[in-house]
Amino acid sequence: MTDGLLGLRGQAFTFRHDPFQGEAGEALLHCPDALVVMRGGTIIGFGDHATERARHPADMPVHHYPEGTISPGFIDAHVHYPQLEITGAFGETLLDWLRRYTYPTEAGFADAAHAARIARIFLRELLRAGTTTACVYCTVHEHSADALFAEAERLGLRIIAGKVLMDRNAPDELLDGADHGIPATRRLIARWHGRGRLLYAITPRFAPACTDAALAAAGQLWCDNPGTYVQTHLCETEAEIAWVRELFPESPSYLGVYARAGLAGPRAVMGHAVHVTEYDLHALRRSGCGVAHCPSSNLFLGSGLFRLHDAKAAGLRVGLGSDVGGGTGLSTLRTLGDAYKVARMRGARLHPAQALWLATRGGAEALRLENRIGTLAPGMEADLVVLDPQATPALALRTEAASDPADRLFALMALGDERAVRATYVAGRLAHDREAAEPHP
Ligand code: GUN
Ligand code: ZN
DSSP: OOTTOEEEEEEEEEESSOTTSSOHHHHEEEEEEEEEEEETTEEEEEEEHHHHGGGSOTTOOEEEEEEEEEEEOEEEEEEEGGGGGGTTOOSOOHHHHIIIIIHHHHHGGGSHHHHHHHHHHHHHHHHHTTEEEEEEEOOSSHHHHHHHHHHHHHHTOEEEEEOEEOOSSSOGGGOOOTTTTHHHHHHHHHHHTTSTTEEEEEEEOOGGGSOHHHHHHHHHHHHHSTTOEEEEEESOOHHHHHHHHHHOTTOSSHHHHHHHTTOOSTTEEEEEOTTOOHHHHHHHHHHTOEEEEOHHHHHHTTOOOOOHHHHHHTTOEEEEOOOTTTSSOSOHHHHHHHHHHHHHHTTOOOOHHHHHHIIIIIHHHHTTOTTTSSSOSTTSBOOEEEEOTTSSHHHHHHHHTOSSHHHHHHHHHHHOSGGGEEEEEETTEEEEEGGGOOOOO
């Protein structure tokens, strides 16, 4: 009786320890012929095929990817689903980009049917990118969060998301009223938080779009709803930081604005943190916040170069965010290529083990889900991606010339994108098969 058992066979990568501590290469565990066994949405076995196969029934179905590389599913720790349509908008810095492209596009989500359509496309695009968990901003409209959660539930994805809270410095039609969006958020928490794999994030957009009263109300709501998340933006650009200084002259720092409102702590996920002061870097760690490094967005909008290695050395929990539509795509592999380039611009090197960590286990740590996702091990949720190092002629050629498994992994990050995602498994179920991809709705 195979009873819902499913095996995945191929090469596999996982970790011995955090590759930012000690020798990065030694942290990477490469198994040239691995078997992952899943049942009921959970990994129940993982090891060398030769030994692991014998522990399970002979008639267990096994999906074999002889050229494939199995990794924990990718985690996108910061992304805006309503911005998919404006990905790659030309020529602006953050604050102009928000005014010129982002806010008008998000205003279109007043139409619930539009929100449902974009949510559907977005989540299928996540699967094509190999992403199985994401921390997602919706728009200010309550139904924009309903649309995303409902579709995520259908697909079985682990999604943390929230309706954006904003009550100033944006077009009127995008502003919460005198109630600061709190009753709508409360209703959404009641409907979705903890339902299946879904979790709620209270989502004040960023300090400049929120009054003191709105931030305080969001902090109180977080306190009243243990287990929920907070997500927001922190120190993304110099101009934004100067604006925060003007708007909150009494606050000692940008992070201080959130901390004072009770919005810093475990399960708070700060996007960007590019220009944080030394003090705030350590305050982030002390408070237990996670940070989402968004290299594609930071390059595209010209925001700055995140100090990844300093952040890790300070003990921060750091994950990776595509930050679409500031970032130019949902592909985690491409975002990792950008993370490598940002590190180079800082004179540092991002080892492929460190990069893969950011997109898997590091993201899980930032989201405080490391006991459930981000690692290939029995007991973990069965979210997996199978990568194809032969996906394009150029990648195949580069892979052929690669010196070792870590270099083959690096080639995937330097040259790969959605084309290199052969399959994505969500809670033990094949959710995307490149060879059978369905057309968009
Ligand atoms: N800061 C406030 N809102 C946004 C947004 O939508 N995208 C990015 N990248 N930064 C922001
Ligand atoms: Zn963002």
